[in-house]
Amino acid sequence: MVPAETTRALLDGEAASISAWAARHGWIVQLDGLRLALAALVRHPTDNSLLVLLADLRGYRAIPPAWRFVDPLTGKSEPVAYPSPGPVSGGKASIFHPQPTICAPWNRLAYTSEGGVHGDWSDTSNWLNVAGDVVRAANVAEMLSAIDVHLSFSPGRQG
């Protein structure tokens, strides 16, 4: 495991870009450097309902964050907390998987070892080198951007 101080220093370096991205896109993002966690709030574009996105950043960047949507009332990561998948630009698949999970190499929870569906992505430590036509993100702001892009194509919520 990466020492917490190492991850904390990395996140300190990313904090300004995360804040700037959030301000440009109307997201509320709170980065907790002490707990190595992130919480974000955004409205779903079709029904204006509140989405709550959490990230466990422990181990970042040796391993990717663990991203999950949670229900704002129950705090549980269940289908209704997730955007439903809609085909993105060019007819590509959404990252919003009905498991439910965010299916991208930069989400630790997408890997089989963490309960996800992707046994083909080998180890979480290889997250920056996963092959194929997948949405890429190498830092937290890029991950938020990818989620925002796919959210713009989501027709509603799961569940």
Added chain:
Amino acid sequence: MPEQDNDHKHDRHVRVEVFVPSQVDGKSFTWLGDMLVSAAAAEAAAEFGIQGWTPSFQNDAKKVLDRNQSLLAQGVDSGDSLELVDAGGGV
């Protein structure tokens, strides 16, 4: 005359501010309006040192621009701010 109008349209340049998620400050670009979104986005990605993306732009209305159309056809105008995004898919 219509032909002159068309010529004028093809010569039109757009000056935009492009941002990327990982950086605070944007950069200005000037492109021909009939340049494909994919080509402009690739140029911007190279300028920002971004590799491996299927680059496109997201405009202020959150619309991800069609990479196969021109900037003008996708409604890009001078003074716009665009976010460079990866238009890659999920799996």
